[in-house]
Amino acid sequence: MAMALLGDSDEWNLSYxxxxxxxxxGIYLxxxxxxxxxxxxxxxxxxxxxxxHTDFKIPVHWRLVLKTAVN
Ligand SMILES: [Zn+2]
Structure with missing residues (x-):
């Protein structure tokens, strides 16, 4: 996934x-x-x-998909 190349830290791979x-x-999914x-x-x-979620068995996990500002 090309977007991962933009980041050099775990923030692209973690979910919250x-x-x-x-x-x-940023924008999270x-x-x-x-x-x-x-x-x-x-x-x-x-x-x-x-x-x-309607189905409570599906967990809510937010993942970074796009940074919107320089931090
Ligand atoms: Zn959801």
């Missing part, structure tokens, strides 16, 4: 659960349902009450 601190400003989220560094990912 609900209420986790946002490590870098929920691997469970495909929803995209714009988040800023220092904010927190949505609480589990703000983003939930």
């Amino acid at each position: 659960e609900f209420d986790a601190a946002v490590p870098v400003s 929920c691997t469970g349902c495909g929803k995209e989220l714009t988040a800023r560094k220092g904010e927190r990912f949505p609480h589990q009450n703000q983003h939930r």
Whole structure:
């Protein structure tokens, strides 16, 4: 995946659960349902009450897909 070449750290490979601190400003994708989220560094990912799946067995994991600002 070409995008991974742009990053030299683990931030491209990690995923974050609900209420986790946002490590870098960017667009994140929920691997469970495909929803995209714009988040800023220092904010927190949505609480589990703000983003939930109809099927509770599918976990919410946010993955960085695009950086929107230099951190
Ligand atoms: Zn989701």
